[in-house]
Amino acid sequence: MNITKVKDYEEMSFRAAEYLLKKIVKLKKPVIGLATGSTPEGMYKYLIEKKEEISFKNVTTFNLDEYVGLSKDDQNSYHFYMNDKLFNHIDIKKENTHLPNGAAKDLKQECRDYEDAIREAGFIDVQILGIGVNGHIGFNDPETPFTSRTHVVDLDESTRKANVRFFQSIEEVPRQAITMGIETIMESKEILLLISGKEKAHSLARLIEGPVDEKFPASILHKHAHVEIIADEAALSGVGKYLH
Ligand code: PGA
Numbered sequence: 001m002n003i004t005k006v007k008d009y010e011e012m013s014f015r016a017a018e019y020l021l022k023k024i025v026k027l028k029k030p031v032i033g034l035a036t037g038s039t040p041e042g043m044y045k046y047l048i049e050k051k052e053e054i055s056f057k058n059v060t061t062f063n064l065d066e067y068v069g070l071s072k073d074d075q076n077s078y079h080f081y082m083n084d085k086l087f088n089h090i091d092i093k094k095e096n097t098h099l100p101n102g103a104a105k106d107l108k109q110e111c112r113d114y115e116d117a118i119r120e121a122g123f124i125d126v127q128i129l130g131i132g133v134n135g136h137i138g139f140n141d142p143e144t145p146f147t148s149r150t151h152v153v154d155l156d157e158s159t160r161k162a163n164v165r166f167f168q169s170i171e172e173v174p175r176q177a178i179t180m181g182i183e184t185i186m187e188s189k190e191i192l193l194l195i196s197g198k199e200k201a202h203s204l205a206r207l208i209e210g211p212v213d214e215k216f217p218a219s220i221l222h223k224h225a226h227v228e229i230i231a232d233e234a235a236l237s238g239v240g241k242y243l244h
Pocket of ligand 1: 039
């Protein structure tokens with residue numbers, strides 16, 4: 001794992017956008033894995049700023065996850081988030097943007113179809129990841145098997161609470177989601193993990209200094225050949241203090 005230390009959220013976002021843009025320029029048909037939540041929002045803002053210089057016409061995207069039971073137009077769906085924060089502002093072809101359909105009738109089939117679509121696209125060149133305070137990647141909460149593929153999950157209470165800020169109340173936060181599995185994520189050729197803020201300091205210390213086990217899903221990243229981490233000073237402030 002290669003770690004780049006940056007000053008703050010803005011610099012993390014800027015560096016992450018630069019990293020992605022370089023890939024987009026270099027690859028003929030880039031396949032980019034995207035994430036939602038607060039962490040990548042700044043990166044999306046910087047990508048949009050470059051829209052006059054860099055075309056996204058050849059880019060295909062796959063998002064990590066989507067809530068079950070929310071339609072694409074629901075303001076809390078990740079479809080809505082992605083359209084609002086990125087896709088509506090760049091020249092990407094909407095048909096090349098993929099998120100699991102959380103409103104699908106047959107969720108298991110939807111998971112299989114999602115896996116097939118990633119494979120048919122030639123797998124993900126760079127997957128953007130955030131990390132949950134419990135170490136989750138995508139919606140793969142602690143104890144998810146490292147061998148998991150795209151699947152339906154019951155969301156951890158801590159994850160629902162962490163995301164209540166996007167909803168009116170905890171009752172509104174969906175109880176299930178579709179997420180890429182850990183093995184699916186690990187098949188990405190490169191992973192770019194973004195971490196900002198002191199509330200993630202313990203998680204980053206655990207990631208860097210702790211063992212690889214399913215109690216902390218992100219720990220699997222130690223087994224990936226190409227992981228870039230961009231972390232700000234606050235997120236790195238716990239390193240060296242992790243208690244084994
Ligand atoms: P956040 O979420 O970016 O909103 O902190 C990260 C995650 O839960 O993966």
